Amino acid sequence: xxxxxxxxxxQLEKNYSLHTIKAYEKDVTEFSDFCSIEYDITxxxxxxxxxxxxxxxxxxxxxxxxxxINRKISSLRAYYRFLQKINQISVSxxxxxxxxxTSKKLEVPFSEKEMEEILSEIPFDNDFEGVRDxxxxxxxxxxxxxxxxxxxxQLKDINYANNTIKVLGKRNKERILPLLPSTISMLQNYVLxxxxxxxxESSSYLFLTKGGLKIYETLVYxxxxxxxxxxxxKVKKSPHILRHTFATHLLNRGAxxxxxxxxxxHSSLASTQVYTHNSIAELKKVHLKxxxxxxx
Numbered sequence: 001x002x003x004x005x006x007x008x009x010x011q012l013e014k015n016y017s018l019h020t021i022k023a024y025e026k027d028v029t030e031f032s033d034f035c036s037i038e039y040d041i042t043x044x045x046x047x048x049x050x051x052x053x054x055x056x057x058x059x060x061x062x063x064x065x066x067x068x069i070n071r072k073i074s075s076l077r078a079y080y081r082f083l084q085k086i087n088q089i090s091v092s093x094x095x096x097x098x099x100x101x102t103s104k105k106l107e108v109p110f111s112e113k114e115m116e117e118i119l120s121e122i123p124f125d126n127d128f129e130g131v132r133d134x135x136x137x138x139x140x141x142x143x144x145x146x147x148x149x150x151x152x153x154q155l156k157d158i159n160y161a162n163n164t165i166k167v168l169g170k171r172n173k174e175r176i177l178p179l180l181p182s183t184i185s186m187l188q189n190y191v192l193x194x195x196x197x198x199x200x201e202s203s204s205y206l207f208l209t210k211g212g213l214k215i216y217e218t219l220v221y222x223x224x225x226x227x228x229x230x231x232x233x234k235v236k237k238s239p240h241i242l243r244h245t246f247a248t249h250l251l252n253r254g255a256x257x258x259x260x261x262x263x264x265x266h267s268s269l270a271s272t273q274v275y276t277h278n279s280i281a282e283l284k285k286v287h288l289k290x291x292x293x294x295x296x
Contacts, residue, residue, distance in 0.1 A: 003028050006082050015171045017148065027075035031055055045083055049093045052076065056100075066100040073097065108234055109245035115141060117231040128193045128210055133223045135186045136207065140224075140239055142183045143167070144246035144264050147220050147239040153206040158187060169265040177263060247275035 007025050010016045016024075028044075034055050035041040041051070052073075059069050073094065080092035110118075118137060124130040140150060149167050157166040163179045179187070194200070194208060202214035209215055220239055228237040243264070250260050261272040288294050 003032065003079075005086075006079050009082055010078075017170060019148065020170075023071075024075045024078060027072040028079050030072070031076055034058065044079075045088055047093055049097065052093055052097070066102045070099045070102065073099070107236065107241060107244050109241060109248040110228065110232055110234070112249060114228070114232050115245065115249075118227055122227060122230055128197065131186070131190050131193055132207065133227065135183075135190045136220060136223055137227060137242070138183055138186050140242040141246055142180050143177045144243050145177070146170075146243060146265075147217050149265075150220060150239070151207065151215055151217055154204045155191070155206055156204070157206070160184065160188075167265070173265065175262070175265050244275060247272070251276060 003025060006028065007021060010021050010024060031052075032044050035044050035047060035051060038054070038058075039047075039051060041047060056069060056073070059072070060066075077092065077094045077097075080089065080094055083089045084092060119134070119141075124134040136150065139145070140147075143165065145167050146169070149169055152168055153165070158179075159165070163181070163184055164176050165179055167175050167177055169175060197208065197210065197212050200208060200212040202208060202212065205214040207215040209219070224239050224242065225237045228234075234241075247260050247264060250263075251257070257269065257272060257276070260275070261269055264272060266272050
């Protein structure tokens, strides 16, 4: 069964993002190439778990991280589920596979002080790019949206009457998010400057370059890295850390986990629970400080 059919299935039936589809295609193709070179097998529908296990060992010997190997096997598992769905195979060769152990990955959010410094004390230029960059940071922190979701925002997604914004998330799932008064004010200022650009070839999109084109994900990453380097010593400074910061700060201030789940656009509560470790750390501080039995 050609990989192309699997890719079409992910795109047309599963509505996966282009980024996700490319990752799946790359992983399955890598395994197919491995089977062809090492075992002279051209159809990976015919492989058994022993061959897959040899691929895992091969990757491990190349010092590929367990987390990355697990992701690649996850892609392969999805491929074999597809083959089962179309009755190409009856049992997946990965039916008894267990993921490799990985160390828990803790991402450190920005502090409330760092966020206040960025949005209230750092001087942004008052031109189009300066106003746009500050709005990018404000919107990521105020809503917790993903980088790809921010890039895909359109002017029509903003509802000024209700102070909300419509976001198109993973698998084309829409959600309506509330906007803070400060965010609305920044949006109005930015849209005014945006309307004065000489040309806007990507006119429907909210965020544009000064040349009038739709912004791209690398630009968002560079923007976050540039400004947070001024106030934060943290090694990782990325749009995803702002999403992590949004969730952590809400939980630290008593927000309900289910509400944060809906705001983040998670399909399961388990995805949201990864953000609770910082909240628990904050609760520990409060507990130690306030409990009469603590003698320190």
